[in-house]
Amino acid sequence: MYWDKLKIVFLSELVSSNDGSINCGIASYILSHIDEVKQSNIGELAKKCHVANSSISRFCKEVGLNDFVELKELINTT
Template sequence: MAFTYAQISSLNETEAHVYDYITKNKDRVLEESIRELANHTNVSTATVIRFCKKVGCSGFTELKYKLKESLEIEAKDEKLDQSSFVNFIEHVYTHNYSESIQKTVDLIKNADSFYILGLGPFSG
């Protein structure tokens, strides 16, 4: 679940403590009741409800629903990232790819001059 800067900056100290706990224990919070969350964060259930409302949820149930939804999206994104990486590695280890790299290296070695062009932001 993504919290906005405005939502986070509106939290008082105890609500910020609830926020910190939730962001560090997302899976655990999904299994907890509002009373368990309140006990783990040493706040009242009313504080948890205020926190929920300040982050745009009608209550604790909606917060848990949105949290679960965001974890599922994160898991899909992570799986997609891993799949892309595996596909890239498999491609790199093909004979054609290695041959292309070697041809490029030979061209660069034998060139009179060599220019590098790039587009987009650079962060070094």
């Protein structure tokens, strides 16, 4: 169930975002590197996505999550 929620949230973001947008890039990276992201902290993810930590935080809020911690919980339960 959680995996389905994660895919739906991220795919929704990919579809609604303009190609090349920051959120589109973050969602795409997470979906492509899910196992790697499970082990990453916010700084490492930001670095891999070539964005600031605040962009990751903003992304989490814009996809309906409270924060990066909730994103990690969702990813780790998939």
